[in-house]
Amino acid sequence: MVGQANETFEKLIAHYRETAYLRSIEGLVTWDHMTYLPSKGVDYRSEQIGYLAGLIHRRRTEKVIADWLDELVNSDLAKDPNSRSDCTIREIKRSYDRSVKVPVDLVEEIARVGGQSHVAWVEAKKTDNFTHFQPWLERMLDLRRQQAEALGYESTPYDALLEEFEPGETTERVSSVLEGLRNELAPLVAAIVDSNKTAPCEIIQRKYPVAMQEKFGKHVAAEIGFCFDSGRLDVTAHPFCGGAGPNDVRLTTRYDEHDFANGFFSIIHETGHGLYEQGLPKVEFGLPPGEAVSLGIHESQSRMWENLVGRSRGFWQHFFPSLCEAFPEATAGVSIDEWYAAVNDSRPSLIRTESDEATYNLHIIIRYELERAMIEGDLSVADLPTAWNDTYEKTLGVRPDKDSVGVLQDVHWCEGMFGYFPTYTLGNLYASQMFDQANEELGTLEDAFANGEFRPLLEWLRTKVHEHGQCYSPSEMIQNISGKPLSHEPLMRHLKTKFGELYDLS
């Protein structure tokens, strides 16, 4: 019987490897869409992507997979929890069960309406007209609630949606951690404001020639471990990390000649995602043990490299001399202390993507609470703009004077991606908790960074996170790494120390 199960397992794997060809091709087609597609090629490209998505969906929901899984879930291969074979069977079953639970009609409607809703959102944001977007958001909300009902849940429909992005996580646990974070973070942000101290941001806004920004960014990305023989860096309107194969990880950024931080920290952020992708087991590409475990864990890697590494003093002790060499005019007369303060400027603001390490998580908590209230029926879409503005005023002390810099700023809701936002803050929390542990196991990392040593941290992440693929759930992973469940404390300790020093807080 073991021979029989092994044979079935091989069939399942072969099927998934073929699907991985299509998915990685989809990755390339999407990347090209964002980078090099001629402007008039957009319509046909959408058709190509739609066709590929359909092909992939059909392959992933083929009835034969259910037959294979039925045989495998009770076999020896699924016996040893967290083994590669158990992970493969468990995760394929999880995603298979989820996809067949939702009626095909609903899947197609979500895709179709999502596309139209996206167009309406772009228009509404441009014309600052929430009313134009409102019926579409209502529609997407309704469709996602239908999806949650189809998927099923224990306590709240939000659970069913969260599961898509952060497998194994619950609304209750997320709420409790975010609540703890908010209670300590809001006073810290208030103290920064009250300090009346401002960072010398003007330094960052001097002239940084774009070609040199690219060269310097690639140099740093390579030095912290990104392999450019297995990846690239290109330019897009919105930075992302995509890919088209196990040795083909593609980062993008955007450059602003008068905003060094925008381009540079986008590169380091996407490099963090890219290091995770490059660290996944290549031989298991496209199979669960070779795939990223969750959005939250993915974000932990990008945030760790962007903030805990890239915005640390040690990092700049190492890179400041080459920065000055690359941009002699912009950095003339600038001390490393001024530079460090400038890249860590913190102040309450309206736009999430432009916010700093400290205030960022308050932007997320606001969104999390609003979307949860909408999904649970406690907030109507009509009331959303006012609720948004009130919450911003209460939480961050700033109030948008128009919806384009308020409730219309993010793309997520127009496509109905409810349950996505909290993964950003989960990423920051995972990152700090992992980083604390790494510091304990490897010695003071900032000292290593100051010596240009980034490999020890990368190797540690490879062993603790990357090579496990989806063998452990995010919460198992953080427990294995730190011996504790996820908590807001490591992140708060880090923020209090760093900004306490920068803003002379007692």
Place this chain on the structure above:
Amino acid sequence: MVGQANETFEKLIAHYRETAYLRSIEGLVTWDHMTYLPSKGVDYRSEQIGYLAGLIHRRRTEKVIADWLDELVNSDLAKDPNSRSDCTIREIKRSYDRSVKVPVDLVEEIARVGGQSHVAWVEAKKTDNFTHFQPWLERMLDLRRQQAEALGYESTPYDALLEEFEPGETTERVSSVLEGLRNELAPLVAAIVDSNKTAPCEIIQRKYPVAMQEKFGKHVAAEIGFCFDSGRLDVTAHPFCGGAGPNDVRLTTRYDEHDFANGFFSIIHETGHGLYEQGLPKVEFGLPPGEAVSLGIHESQSRMWENLVGRSRGFWQHFFPSLCEAFPEATAGVSIDEWYAAVNDSRPSLIRTESDEATYNLHIIIRYELERAMIEGDLSVADLPTAWNDTYEKTLGVRPDKDSVGVLQDVHWCEGMFGYFPTYTLGNLYASQMFDQANEELGTLEDAFANGEFRPLLEWLRTKVHEHGQCYSPSEMIQNISGKPLSHEPLMRHLKTKFGELYDLS
């Protein structure tokens, strides 16, 4: 019954449009392979391409297509020859019948051995060792002869292979036209040599900064009609024209700072291919009436724009001033007559891809005769290098001193592409015969070029060639355009006039 046939026809078309998504995605994946793929991504990319090719092959040989065709070939839709529906049915039937005639085992073996043979050829060329390549070439020759037997033919197996690249053409007709061409071309080339006049080639080899070559090349490509909203220009080791959709035509070239002609005429050549692709009916993309009719006709478009337009005096009367502006140092003191002579330098040489407008076709005729002799069993692979060298000496008066600049120079044979070479010269012949007719119908084109007017020729080609897709065979097309069958005379008239003047031949 008409309703029934219409319904079946719609099914056939829908099937082909879906296949076109995959084929155009294959186009993108292949383009990316040549342009931006990270070096370590090559192995997985080959697997992706192989998987896609298999998917496409299976779709194109599905049994249901035969059933649809059986119904359609006798329907009213196939009644009006050269109509869009007749073309669709006829050409799908032609390609379907061809693909099912060849056993799948053989198709796969040709693909597999072709890949290995390619590797052996690269190594043999690098080490100048024909013996290393010989068994692979023997193998490919044998496989292609098996393929020809499977496909069937009337007089020679070469017919069956030629049909793949130039549908409807026969070895007998091609031989007769090439024979006529050779008889007049060889004496012309000899007369050029005997003139002892040399062009001022040194001008072309001055310093032409690469960034400016790209800018100037794109400027010219756009001015002769290439739409960059529906296409791109990038850099690859070997120039080509590929594409990923009806509004997504991708040209590539290579640049050499000290060889202006190499990069520039590659751009114009590929632009010629690109103009054809951009001129095909977009709504029929992926269907026979929306696809290029043959390699020969494709090459007629690239050669016409490269040579008959791009190497004409009128063309440079228009572009020489902007050339001088773009490259003030390299063109300092150069007259337009010297420039015109330099870009039309003609002399016998060893390498086909570096040869000029006059000698080029002798390189092709040599290859055509050798490959035909091999396919027909009159020349063994072991005897090929000597036969190659002897024929070069006899025909062009030059003898390779090593195989890397002789029989090993081209990629085609290692992949078993016998029947491909003659399409290059057919392209030159079609081009001249069309160009003569265009001159007659539109007035002296060189005068138009001198005034920067390239639209009339492009519009003429759109009407005469591009918009017909595969509705007419290449020989029908040239007959429709010129009222005559294909002949060597227009090309010879052109070459004699042009080089007679340039080299003071009487």
